[in-house]
Amino acid sequence: MNQTVLSVSGITKTFPGVRALDDVSFDIRAGEVHALVGENGAGKSTLMKVLAGLYKPDSGEIVHRGEAVRLTSPLEARNRGILLIHQELSLSPELSAAENIYLGAWPTNRLGVLDKRKLRADAQAALDALGCDFGATARVGTLSIARQQMVEIARAQAFNANLVIFDEPTASLTEGEKVQLFQTIERLRAAGVGIVYISHKMDEIFEITDRITVLRDGAVQGTVETRDTGIAEITRMMIGRDLDSYFHRARADFGAETLRVEGLTKAGLFRDVSFSVREGEVLGLYGLVGAGRSEVVETIFGIRKPDAGRLFWRGEETAFPKPRKAIEIGMALVPESRKEQGLILGMGGRQNITLPHLRLFSRLRVMQERQERAVFDRYRERLSIKTTGPEQPVSLLSGGNQQKFVLAKWLCAEPKLVILDEPTRGIDVGSKSAIHELIAGLAEQGLAVIVISSEMPEVLGVSHRVLTMSEGRVAGEFSGDSMTEQNLIEAVSRQAPAAVESEVA
Structure with a gap:
């Protein structure tokens, strides 16, 4: 985990009336799971959209695998091996798993006609590598949320991704499906892929990540090794204060x-x-x-x-x-x-x-x-x-x-x-x-x-x-x-x- 896959320095992004990112510096290493945490509105999604080519920063530098780059579109980011898996999955339910995996990059023959055989074979190889229990021809709209998520992850396999960003990936998963997701993340980590993991669930953060970076009000509050910190410290960094009592229960004074x-x-x-x-x-x-x-x-x-x-x-x-x-x-x-x-x-x-x-x-x-x-x-x-x-x-x-x-x-x-x-x-x-x-x-x-x-x-x-x-x-x-x-x-x-x-x- 010493090789840096991607780093950003001095990234600033402003929307009308809001500075979403303020001089952000951040890096991801090969083979690590790096958590990005912060309150809603802290700038996590904006930073990830910059990395995925959806937003152009106002200033700052992005270095990918040792090369300074300008990511002008999601397609360019994907071609470089950077893949963002959104919380709301970006799939076409009426298309097959294969068609979704290679959406925007369907293989063609010499005449420019879709090569269906190659499309299905390549997609099936990507699904098999992830241990999926459904085929490339399955219509995505018939799959469960967990299986649809695997279709998104299969894109990382198909395009030889070196950086995968997961945005709240377990929000709609059962406990069993979450275990399968974590096993998939471990496969990607073992293959040297850098993982950015965004979640509000602290138990997940401390279970699977190596480092944690905290954002507050668009600025980095610090990066720490997961094994060297705890929930109390991360919470203080996130909200700028201690939570004296995380839960609040009303006094037991019942009426009719x-x-x-x-x-x-x-x-x-x-x-x-x-x-x-x-x-x-x-x-x-x-x-x-x-x-x-x-x-x-x-x-x-x-x-x-x-x-x-x-x-x-x-x-x-x-x-x-x-x-x-x-x-x-x-x-x-x-x-x-x-x-x-x-x-x-x-x-x-x-x-x-x-x-x-x-x-x-x-x-x-x-x-x-x-x-x-x-x-x-x-x-x-x-x-x-x-x-x-x-x-x-x-x-x-x-x-x-x-x-x-x-x-x-x-x-x-x-x-x-x-x-x-x-x-x-x-x-x-x-x-x-x-x-x-x-x-x-x-x-x-x-x-x-x-x-x-x-x-x-x-x-x-x-x-x-x-x-x-x-x-x-x-x-x-x-x-x-x-x-x-x-x-x-x-x-x-x-x-x-x-x-x-x-x-x-």
Whole structure:
């Protein structure tokens, strides 16, 4: 790991009103996994897009394998062996794996006609080298997220990449798929490929990386050997302060029952699900991917129609609502995918906040922009949202700030129940802590809160009570001293429901 694959020095990149990168210097060695960490908006993605030829820096130098280069396009970067694997995969679902691997560089014969045989053979060789269990002719749209990711990685194999950048690669993977990804990264490392690994998951950073570089506000705060540091030091470098308490749990002061469901069933997704949540209580839902957690809350909110079950809202039995009715009676659902389900990316923050509540901000069917701006300003300050103004498209914001706009959208309607599905997925440690504090604040204001999280420390840290789910069924209910990692793991690992312990200590 002594040979430097790529280095940058003095890289600066400015967008209107924002200096995204400020005199950044950074290097990657052959055969190392180098973590790049920082809060959302710290400049990680901008730096990687500079390295991948998507952005041109305003100043600074890039040296690749000993040669000063100007990367003017992703194709040029790829031809030099530099490959960026985005968090949102850049694949064409209707094309085959082979066609995606060589997209933009399909082999042709002497007449300039696509050589399908060579395309498939070369792609299959790349897939086989990575140990993939699907063929080059498979249509990408039929593959799982993990297999689609392997198609992206196969590009590195096919084009003899010497530098591969992974941007939040495990965000949508199961634990088993994550293990396969790490094995693939190890193969690339053993072959002398330099790896840049961007992730907000500290356990992954400390498991597979050799060095860690920290960015804050577009500037490098330092580079350290992974074995010589710890989470506390990296956190201080990331946010400029200690996190006295990473998790925030509201005081246990519960009121009347807000929501109760009994025998909730949707064929093929979940069955016989029963639970309740009270005013001022945070109920955690934990389970493995595919356990049915998101489907349950979507049914409560009216996105899905149940096959069976009863719903009680604030002490009275009621019919399962449609989404519009759910919003009117005081339910709020922050969905798992903020970009696909939670935001209109081309709109500004003002419009995103008020979109589900047009009746509250209109008079004679004319929108009252002054009222909208007042709400925007209130939640911008309350949630510490970093944006240049109410009209800035949310697509230009970091993941943490996008998530805060999704929260603001629902909080402005003053709901009685807030359902948060993976509220901190893909955001940095500082923003996570702020959202944990917000969850506690909502509960202390008397709201009922349901939190779905795949991160066990998070669901244990913010919840008063945890419901575990496995294969569409309730597998256990834990509170007080019974809320331990071991109990949750055992509950989701067995099919038989665990004994219920419902009283909060």
